[in-house]
Amino acid sequence: MPIRADRLIQALLLLQGRAHITAAELAAELEVSVPTARRDLEALAMSGVPIYPSRGRGGGWRLIGGARTDLTGLTQGEVSSLLVALSQSGAATPERIAAIRKLIRAVPEPFREGAQRVAATTVREAPWGATETDAVPPAVAELQRAIAGGFRVELRYDGASAGAAFEAVPVMVGSRGARWYLIAAPVIAETDVADGAALRTYRADRILDVRVLSSRGSVAAGFDHSRVWSEMVERVEEMRGSVRAVVGVEPWAVKALRDRFGVQARMLADAPDGEGRVRMEISAHRVDALAEQLAGWTGAAEVIEPAAVRVALRQLGERIVSRYRDAGHGPQESS
Structure with missing residues (x-):
C-alpha cells in the first residue's frame, strides 16, 4: 500500500499526543495493516522527524524529548481538512489556510520545512471534466516525499526513449480534473538547482517508476509556483x-x-x-x-x-x- 502524505501527518499528530505508540496501535488508529503502520513510522524517521523505536515492555515509537509541541487550538475539523488539503489541494479557503499554518507551527522543526514545501507545491483543481475517482497515482506520494526532503528523483516515463531512466528535480505535483501531473526539471550543471528554463510536464499515470535519490534538488530562490502552474494549465488548454x-x-x-x-x-x-x-x-x-x-x-x-x-x-x-x-x-x- 503506497505511503500517503496525509497518513504520515496523521501518524505524526498521534505521536505528538502520546508518550509513545506501537505499530499495532497506529495500525488500529489509521485502519491499516501493522506492516503498513511500521513502514509509515520508518518513513517519518527517514524524512527527518526525530522519532526512534524502543524495544521491550512499554516500548514503541517515541518523539525525542523537546520535539513534542503544543497542539492547543487545532480543532478536529481543521485536522480533517488539513489531511486532505496538505497533500491534495491548493484551494485557499480561510479555514484551510489557518489549519495549514497551525500544523506547520506545531510540527517538529526538522519536519516543518518539508511540510511547507509540500503545502506550497501540491495543487488540486477541478476543471477539464468531472473527477472520475479520488484515487491518486502511486507515484504522487513518492514525488511528494522527494519534494519534502529536497531530493531529486530518478524517473522512467512512458514516452521517453524506450522508457530510459533520467534524473530530475520534482518541482510541483497537482491534479486538473481526474488527472495528476508532475512539473520537473533537470538541475543546472554543477549545481543542485532545478533549471527553470527546462521545466517539463509529465502525466503521473504515465510514470512507470520513480525512485527518490540521495542527491539534493531544489528550486531557485523566489521561484513562483503559482505562475508555473498557471502557465502549465494554459499550455495544456492550448493543446486541447x-x-x-x-x-x-x-x-x-x-x-x-x-x-x-x-x-x-x-x-x-x-x-x-x-x-x-x-x-x-x-x-x-x-x-x-x-x-x-x-x-x-x-x-x-x-x-x-x-x-x-x-x-x-x-x-x-x-x-x-x-x-x-x-x-x-x-x-x-x-x-
Missing part, C-alpha cells in the same frame, strides 16, 4: 484547442480514443444514442489538425459536427485518393 468536434464513436473504441487523445477527449454521453454510438468531444488547435488526427479513426468514429471538420476530412480523403489512385495498377516489374 479551441476547435472542437462532436464525434459518434462505436462503444468498443471509446477507451482507445480516450487513451489516444487524453485531455483532448471528453465524454458527452455515457449511453449509446439511437444509432448505437457514444458521443464524445475531441479538441485540437486547428480544423486541419483535428481532421488529420481523426482520419485514422474513420472505421470507429464519425464526426457529427461542425461542418468545417467534416469538410476537412472529405478534402483529406480526396487528396489521399488522388495520390494513390493508381496504386497497384502501375507497370509490372520484370522478374
